[in-house]
Amino acid sequence: MAVSRGSSNSADWKDVAGNLVAFEAINGVRLEIRVSTSDNQGRADLTVAVIAHDRRAPIGEAPPWGSVSVKCSATRLRTLEGALIHALYLMDSTLARTELLGTPE
Numbered sequence: 001m002a003v004s005r006g007s008s009n010s011a012d013w014k015d016v017a018g019n020l021v022a023f024e025a026i027n028g029v030r031l032e033i034r035v036s037t038s039d040n041q042g043r044a045d046l047t048v049a050v051i052a053h054d055r056r057a058p059i060g061e062a063p064p065w066g067s068v069s070v071k072c073s074a075t076r077l078r079t080l081e082g083a084l085i086h087a088l089y090l091m092d093s094t095l096a097r098t099e100l101l102g103t104p105e
Contacts, residue, residue, distance in 0.1 A: 011079065011081040011082060011085060012081060013081065015081065015085075016081050016084050016085065019084075019085060019088060020033075020084075020088070023088050023091070023092070024055065027052070027092075027095055028054075028055050029052040029053060029054065029055055029065060029095070030052075030053045030054075030055050030059060031050055031051070031052055031053075031091075032050070032051040032052075032053060032059055032064075033048070033049070033050055033084065034048070034049040034050075034051070035047070035048055035049075035080070036049070038071070040071075040073045043073075045071060045072055045073045046071075046072045046080070046083065047069055047070065047071045047072070048069065048070045048072070048080070048083045048084060048087050049067060049068070049069045049070075049087075050067065050068050050069075050084070050087040050088065050090075050091050051064045051066070051067040052064060052065045052066045052067070052091055052094075052095060053065065065095060065098055066091060066094040066095050066098050067091075067094075068087055068090040068091050068094055069087075070083050070086050070087045070090065
């Protein structure tokens with residue numbers, strides 16, 4: 001991770017990019033990332049959504065295989081990189097559940 005590159009002791013964009021590429025390759029999906037703002041009791045908050053699509057088709061051509069959302073304040077995540085990586089963990093379990101119940105149509 002970032003420590004091996006001497007940049008910092010936390011995840012940076014290179015770590016996130018590497019995780020996204022690996023996740024897509026391992027799961028045979030293409031990921032779509034959406035970041036939106038929301039109001040959390042008068043304070044700005046971020047919501048990160050990750051949507052997994054069949055790698056063989058352009059995004060939007062078929063229904064997604066799964067989606068997850070992470071609200072940064074609810075998970076007490078301090079960085080956008082942390083939120084994305086957390087969302088990947090959630091997506092992994094969503095895809096596993098989909099696989100166990102049958103492939104999406």
